[in-house]
Amino acid sequence: MNRNCLKIRLYPNRAQEHALEATLETCRRVYNSLVNDRKYQFETAQVSVGRYDQQAYLPAWKKSHPELKSVYSQVLQDVVHRVDLAFKAFFDRVKKGETPGFPRLKGEGQYDSITFTQNDSFKVGDSTIRLAKIGQMKAKLHRQPWGELKTCTLRRINNKWFACLCQEVEPELLPPSTEAVGIDMGLKTFAALSNGEFIDNPRFFRKDEKALAKAQRKLAKQKRGSKARKKARKVVSRVHERIRNRRHDFCHQNARRVVNRFGVIAVEKLSVRNMLGNHCLAKSICDAAWSQFRIVLTSKAENAGREILAVNPAYTSQDCSGCGYRPDGREGRTKKKLSDRWHLCPMCGLSLDRDTNAAVNILALGQQSLTSVEA
Template identity: 55%
Template sequence: MRKTFKYRIYPTKKQDRIMSQWLEECRWLFNHFLAERKNAWEQEQKSLSLYEQHASLPALKEQRPSLASVHSQVLQNVAVRIDLAFKAFFRRVKAGEKPGYPRFRGKGRYDSFTFPQSGFSLDGNILRLSKIGNVKVVLHRPVEGNIKTCTIKRSSTGKWYVMFSCEWEPTPLPENNEAVGIDVGLHSFATLSTGEHIENPRFFRQEEKALAKAQRKLSKAEKGTLERKKRRKVVARIHERIAWKRQDFIHQHSRRIINRFGIIAVEDIHVNRMLHNHCLAKSISDAAWSGFFQLLSYKAAWAGREFVAVNPAYTSQTCSSCGHRQKMPLSERVFKCPCCGLELDRDHNAAVNILGLGLQSLGINP
């Protein structure tokens, strides 16, 4: 399997300047390759290949000498990114989805570059980058496996990170036959079929006032000024803080669930469709259900656990004891079955139904 390890790096001012220049050169090259493909199709109905664009790099270096300051494999990776963007575009066209044609990158909109094979090495807490030099790395945990690629990324707040993509052999956890169903919601972030609730922290709501204040100050600053640049960083820092809290929260709880249960059943929900409800869109985005399910999915694969996503239709309206179905408005928080007399929290009832559907899909008798 491939696993990515992300670490904070602290370049010197000179290295910061060089890496920022590399990002700008890569951005220019990205836009050039995109324009090449666009013009070739519009004028000649010809599709340029990845290898044709790789072959054009020596001539481009003569036209734009500043490209020569960037490592050759980093420039080649820009062409690979363009090729992947077009492959994804054509895949969406064939699937009948919204295509999303690759877009040109404005200034400051290109934030990473990759060494796909060579040009880097890690020696203790020192990262050696070709044409950049030795950069200090904060190795808060050891790198596992064989490092294959190295990506340098600049965050919206100006912090620098390195990401190592490694070939890695996971170690499965001890076998566990305990099963759980998970129902997500806004009242509680998640309810387990065991009856436990994970409270919804609402990180965005906590920072909403601070964010609104920072955005008001940003809107008053004149465009293109140093003051606006500083205020933009304040807004970005608040968003970054929210993202860190949210990511830590879902990592902690997904790990606890994977360690405790051998079979995990969740709802197969499409969050993008749910965001069309403008009354709940902000709260749904803040809850980060998709990220939670994604972490559960790949951690289950690493640990050798069973992970299954089931259709959530009617799970809140069906009695988990006798199967009776009744209407349940969102305002009703307790499920009361008129047939068997079951009285249960609506989210707990839904979680038990999700567990039953999950076990059925795995061929296990609930």
């Protein structure tokens, strides 16, 4: 069984929207109270409070704070769970020797989602969704859920409301394919395939960079706390949302094409976080969204029964895919620079695009690892 998420647009009426806003604000205050409680307990009594300890606070808090009764109990328990996850991540970073940031309090408007963790607390209809303590609201379902529903997360994005339905589904296996492909990620082109094909780099952020800068300049000129500033902030947020939506659609569309066509897919195991240390390329790397594409590609491949292989990309751009010759800088073996976009092997004479050569090497490494595992 696999889990996937179905995202649908919600259209609450005015009363329901007020109820949702009040629920978010109540959950934000509960979240901050739980964070402060953990900090206070540790500083005063050196006691580490756990998830179930704090979950036991809720019945007493409901008696002293009647507004908590308007929030479904499972939603409040999920707030406790989120605090617990934040502290676990904090302590994990401490153990790894990193410089962790202590879990922060949520400011006004920063808590933007709630989760119903039991499927009896929400019900999905043909064009509606019913939520406990909220009521039935209109929804735009591009398709009905086809698996067993597990959770429902409501999220506010730019004053729009969405429901993310998590469901367990059976894998949708595709017909077998004997084709195999290696994929080399890049910046000049988004991806080069080992068969010589390329996926163009759309550069969504670069295209909207001027519009974003203009919106941010207008925001900076507005007085803090004014209505004009809130309006300008929505414009900035909308530009970011448009970029994010286009990038999301691009990754899903191209990942689906690759999965439908190829039975074995070899990709690079890139450490994108380390690559962002190059300030000259950091913006372009973030705009390319390599990690997002790989996550989507892996998910679709596993659900379709395809073989997805992640290989170490070391020397894949330097080695010749024809004879294996590697320029190591010694005895006249000049390494290829990043500006060298064409591969011309001095040993076997192989001539092809640099990224295509790397993709062929990635495919060879993937097939090699697959053979060793089967053996």
